[in-house]
Amino acid sequence: MKLKLQVTTEQVKPQPFDDSPTAWMGTGNCRKYPPTTFFPSDGVGVDRARAICKGCPVLDTCLEYALTERIEHGVWGGTSERERRRILKRRRGITA
Ligand code: SF4
Numbered sequence: 001m002k003l004k005l006q007v008t009t010e011q012v013k014p015q016p017f018d019d020s021p022t023a024w025m026g027t028g029n030c031r032k033y034p035p036t037t038f039f040p041s042d043g044v045g046v047d048r049a050r051a052i053c054k055g056c057p058v059l060d061t062c063l064e065y066a067l068t069e070r071i072e073h074g075v076w077g078g079t080s081e082r083e084r085r086r087i088l089k090r091r092r093g094i095t096a
Pocket of ligand 1: 027028029030038052053054056057059060062063075077078
């Protein structure tokens with residue numbers, strides 16, 4: 001008996017990454033802006049990115065992700081690189 005393999009267009013369509021651990025990224029306020037907005041080169045740019053983060057439905061998740069993954073660059077969870085370093089330093093002080 002010969003089996004026929006039938007592949008439909010539906011099967012090869014890229015699937016959304018809903019079950020991905022980073023699926024929350026798709027619901028952040030930043031999805032409407034160019035990624036470069038969140039990698040500013042000056043304080044004005046940081047403030048602009050922070051303003052977009054303000055009120056983001058996944059702000060806490062985003063910040064924890066950046067802290068856990070030790071992401072050094074860019075604005076994540078409404079924080080700058082320097083602010084995240086301070087948070088991590090404070091946390092180390094608490095657990096030490
Ligand atoms: S907190 Fe900011 S960087 Fe994080 S998902 Fe929301 S808008 Fe994007």
